[in-house]
Every structure is written in C-alpha cells, then in structure tokens.
Amino acid sequence: MRLTILFNFCFVLLLSVNNGELINKKFPEDFFFGVATAAYQIEGGWDADGKGESVWDRWVHTRPYMVLNQDNGDVACDSYHKYLEDVEMLKHLGANHYRFSLSWSRILPTGYVNQVNQPGVDYYKNLISALKENGIEPYVTLYHWDLPQPLQDIGGWTNPLLVDYFADYARLVFSLFGDEVKNWMTFNEPKQPCMNGYAYAIIPPGYVTNGIGNYWCAHTIIKAHAKAYHIYDEEFRATQNGRVSIVIDSVWYEPASDSDQDKEAAERKIQFDYGWYANAIYHPDGNYPQVMIDRIAERSKKEGFSKSRLPEFTPEEIEYIKGTFDFLCLNTYTTNLVQWTEDAEIGFPSWEADASVVAYQDASWNSSASFWLKVVPWGIRKLLNWVDQNYDHPEIFITENGFSDTSELDDQDRINYHAEYLSNILQAMLEDGVNVTGYTAWSLLDNFEWTMGYSQKFGFYQVDFDSPNRTRTIKKSANYFKKIIETKCLVDTCED
Ligand code: GBH
Numbered sequence: 001m002r003l004t005i006l007f008n009f010c011f012v013l014l015l016s017v018n019n020g021e022l023i024n025k026k027f028p029e030d031f032f033f034g035v036a037t038a039a040y041q042i043e044g045g046w047d048a049d050g051k052g053e054s055v056w057d058r059w060v061h062t063r064p065y066m067v068l069n070q071d072n073g074d075v076a077c078d079s080y081h082k083y084l085e086d087v088e089m090l091k092h093l094g095a096n097h098y099r100f101s102l103s104w105s106r107i108l109p110t111g112y113v114n115q116v117n118q119p120g121v122d123y124y125k126n127l128i129s130a131l132k133e134n135g136i137e138p139y140v141t142l143y144h145w146d147l148p149q150p151l152q153d154i155g156g157w158t159n160p161l162l163v164d165y166f167a168d169y170a171r172l173v174f175s176l177f178g179d180e181v182k183n184w185m186t187f188n189e190p191k192q193p194c195m196n197g198y199a200y201a202i203i204p205p206g207y208v209t210n211g212i213g214n215y216w217c218a219h220t221i222i223k224a225h226a227k228a229y230h231i232y233d234e235e236f237r238a239t240q241n242g243r244v245s246i247v248i249d250s251v252w253y254e255p256a257s258d259s260d261q262d263k264e265a266a267e268r269k270i271q272f273d274y275g276w277y278a279n280a281i282y283h284p285d286g287n288y289p290q291v292m293i294d295r296i297a298e299r300s301k302k303e304g305f306s307k308s309r310l311p312e313f314t315p316e317e318i319e320y321i322k323g324t325f326d327f328l329c330l331n332t333y334t335t336n337l338v339q340w341t342e343d344a345e346i347g348f349p350s351w352e353a354d355a356s357v358v359a360y361q362d363a364s365w366n367s368s369a370s371f372w373l374k375v376v377p378w379g380i381r382k383l384l385n386w387v388d389q390n391y392d393h394p395e396i397f398i399t400e401n402g403f404s405d406t407s408e409l410d411d412q413d414r415i416n417y418h419a420e421y422l423s424n425i426l427q428a429m430l431e432d433g434v435n436v437t438g439y440t441a442w443s444l445l446d447n448f449e450w451t452m453g454y455s456q457k458f459g460f461y462q463v464d465f466d467s468p469n470r471t472r473t474i475k476k477s478a479n480y481f482k483k484i485i486e487t488k489c490l491v492d493t494c495e496d
Pocket residue numbers: 038041188189192196202249331333372400442449450451458
C-alpha cells in the first residue's frame with residue numbers, strides 16, 4: 001500500500017503534467033519539434049570580427065535606461081563563441097529543427113551589399129554545418145529586429161528604399177547559405193518593431209509616429225518580404241528547392257461575451273492586429289483587410305488628411321504580394337478578451353483609435369513572469385482554426401510558443417504550459433482538421449528579453465549571466481520536451 005502510494009507519487013512527479021486534461025494521441029511521425037532563438041538575444045559579440053552596428057547596439061549604448069536593469073546584448077549568451085555548446089544542447093533535446101536569425105550587420109556591416117564581412121559569414125556557415133552534421137534542420141530568419149544602423153539613418157522601415165536594400169541582403173544570404181538552408185523566414189513579427197519602435201518608442205528607433213509611421217513601417221516590410229520571396233522564386237528555387245515564408249504573430253482575440261457587438265469587435269481586432277500583416281500575403285484576395293481600409297480612410301478624412309493614413313497597394317502590388325509564402329509561420333503565446341466600445345473621438349490619430357475596441361486579459365488566468373503572457377491553452381486551438389478558415393487551409397508551422405519565469409531549474413509551470421498548448425494544437429489537428437506540421441518552443445536558452453533585459457527567462461536551459469563563461473544548465477522542462485520529441489506523445493503512454 002505504502003509502496004503503491006510512493007510509486008504513484010513518483011509517477012506523477014515524473015510525468016509531471018496533469019495528464020487528465022492532455023490528449024493521449026500521438027503527433028504524426030513527420031511532425032517537426034524544435035526550438036527558437038534570435039541573433040541579438042543570444043549572440044553577443046556585438047562588435048566582434050568586423051560586425052557593424054545595429055539599431056539595438058546604438059539603442060542600448062546611448063539609452064541604457066530604456067532596458068530593465070540597464071541590461072544589454074553586448075555579450076548576451078555569448079553564442080557567437082559558444083554556438084557549439086548550443087548545438088550540443090539541441091542534440092540532447094533531439095530537436096528536429098533549430099530556428100535562429102542572422103544578424104544583418106554581422107554579414108553586411110554597413111547594411112549595404114557592397115561590403116561583406118567574411119568572419120560573419122563563416123560564423124553562420126559553421127553553425128549551419130554543425131546543425132546539419134547532427135541532423136538538425138536550420139530554420140533561418142533574416143530579420144529579427146536588429147536593423148543595421150546606417151539603414152536607420154536613412155529613415156529605417158518608413159523609407160520605401162529599404163525594400164531594395166533588404167532584397168539585396170536576402171539575395172546574398174540565399175546564395176551564401178541556400179545549399180544547406182531549406183527553410184527561410186524573411187521577417188520575425190514585423191508588428192513588434194513597427195508598433196514598439198515607430199509608435200510607442202520603447203524599442204529602436206524610438207519614434208512616436210502612431211497612426212502614420214507604424215503603417216508605413218508595415219507597408220515597407222510587407223513589400224520587402226514579397227520582393228525577397230520573388231527573388232528566391234526566380235533565382236534560387238530551381239536549384240535550391242527550399243521554401244520561404246514570413247513569421248507573423250498574433251494573440252487569440254476572444255469575444256468578451258456572446259453579443260454580436262463583442263464578436264464583431266473581436267473580429268475587427270484580429271484583422272487590425274494579425275490581418276494587417278497577414279492579409280496581403282495569405283488571403284486569396286490579398287491587400288489589407290477591408291475593415292482597416294474603410295475605417296482608416298474614413299477617420300483620416302475626418303481628421304483633415306488629404307488621403308488615408310493607411311498606405312495603398314497598387315493593383316499590381318496586390319498581385320505581386322499575394323501568395324508569397326510556401327507555408328504559414330505563426331508565433332503565438334497568449335489570449336485577450338475583446339469588448340465592443342464606441343469609436344474613439346476624432347483627434348489624435350493612432351492604430352488603437354482606428355480599431356477602437358477594448359482588449360484585456362482575465363485576472364483569473366494563470367500568469368507567467370511577463371505581464372502580457374497569461375496561460376490560456378484553449379486560445380491556441382481557436383487561433384489555429386481562425387487562421388485555417390481565413391486563409392484557405394494553409395500548412396501552418398508554429399515558429400514560437402513559450403512561457404517565462406524568473407529562473408527556476410525545476411520549472412514545472414513551463415512543462416505545464418508546453419504540454420497544455422501542445423495538447424490543444426493536437427486537438428486542432430486531429431479533431432478540427434487544421435494542418436499543423438511543426439512546433440517551435442521559445443526558447444532553447446534564457447536570453448536577452450528586449451525591454452525586460454535578462455529578468456524574464458524563457459529557456460529550456462538556464463544561462464548564468466553573471467559568469468564570464470555564460471554557463472548553461474539544463475532545466476527540468478528540457479527533459480520533458482526531449483521526451484515529447486522522442487515519443488511524439490504528451491502523456492505517459494499514447495494510443496497508437
Ligand atoms: C516574441 O515576441 C519574439 O519573437 C521574441 O524575440 C521574444 O523573446 C519572445 O516573443 C518572448 O517575448 O513589454 O510592452 O514591450 C512575442 C510578442 C512582443 C510579447 C513584445 C511581448 C512586449 C510588450 N512580444 N511584447 S512590452
């Protein structure tokens with residue numbers, strides 16, 4: 001009797017998830033499980049071996065108070081020097097793929113293509129070879145927010161010239177790494193730099209241009225993505241046979257009540273948030289969502305502008321941008337509730353006023369260490385269904401999903417998060433017919449969490465940021481994730 005209790009107790013500890021709520025079916029054998037990072041958040045070596053200055057370097061060096069505890073990414077996890085240790089960790093996990101980003105200014109110190117930094121190229125060549133030797137598929141993002149400073153000095157993403165400069169960079173990296181890299185993502189979460197950088201001024205370039213600059217930022221990025229896609233199509237696809245996409249993030253927006261008004265508001269919000277970037281690329285008709293076009297045009301007119309603050313795509317551009325993805329890459333972490341409200345008064349233009357809805361989180365939802373990240377596992381299933389239905393049943397690859405704490409090796413809450421989110425993903429696949437082919441946990445290791453510095457930890461591995469060695473230590477969640485990758489099963493035993 002005693003033994004049984006003890007056994008059961010250990011059993012529960014080992015399994016370490018509330019099995020009752022988890023689906024006991026298996027993920028398909030060819031499902032991809034991996035982890036993600038981004039260059040500025042892990043590499044360090046900010047000026048090593050000829051690397052140029054990025055907007056993040058400039059930001060943390062000139063306005064250190066803009067990051068919690070004045071942390072910066074000068075050294076970060078020192079992955080520029082310790083990437084082979086990272087590969088060892090990936091091997092331990094049994095990761096099928098590793099999603100990382102290229103630092104544009106490590107490869108092109110000025111941002112322009114006239115000057116290539118060979119040590120930077122070699123760094124990525126070595127990383128990619130080490131991954132391939134170990135059977136880990138590289139999933140490479142070209143832009144995870146670290147714009148070369150010289151391109152900011154000509155206006156950054158509000159300058160349409162960046163379409164061509166990004167295209168030059170894309171062509172170069174396809175030619176350099178495309179024999180090995182078969183999965184490309186042009187941009188990571190463009191909404192984040194466009195909103196936080198061009199509207200809220202909490203990250204570089206620190207502009208307060210809400211309602212105008214953020215719309216131009218998005219406009220340039222969407223066109224730059226499309227151009228890079230076409231370059232791949234025309235110059236590389238035939239010989240390299242890879243695929244290209246863009247990573248767009250969304251939270252799930254759940255109507256706060258059953259009322260038609262709240263439902264309409266929730267739909268409007270996801271169109272203003274996700275559809276803003278996604279519609280032109282993923283929707284069979286292309287272009288911005290009609291609700292954005294109409295509302296912003298109407299408000300701009302009332303505000304006294306001569307035309308809409310939302311830039312227009314020409315009919316040729318709509319055709320050119322539409323369908324520029326080979327699979328759909330989605331980042332998602334959490335859910336918001338949405339309530340209908342009266343339209344904001346005409347006055348100060350902003351994206352929020354243009355949308356005019358109330359979004360909030362339920363105080364009863366479990367928290368992470370990040371104020372915005374509440375644990376709402378059912379939200380991911382609803383979001384997957386929304387994407388499936390709105391964009392014609394695409395192949396969806398989850399490129400980020402994860403949970404923050406404040407550094408625990410016994411990170412049970414992270415285990416529960418991934419288990420419960422994965423369970424809902426599997427239900428979306430098996431019960432709703434959504435075509436999900438991969439899951440990428442954020443993150444391999446604790447890293448520089450932008451405005452929050454090193455205070456919020458997302459890793460399967462802990463990093464000691466006080467030690468010059470940046471010592472990595474495995475967390476309990478790493479072994480849980482390893483087991484999922486091995487067995488394709490979230491619980492102790494799955495039905496076959
Ligand atoms: C992802 O963004 C990023 O791709 C990744 O780099 C990041 O580390 C990870 O999530 C975890 O955050 O504190 O007001 O600045 C997810 C969306 C956008 C959510 C920025 C947090 C910060 C809000 N994130 N947001 S604020």
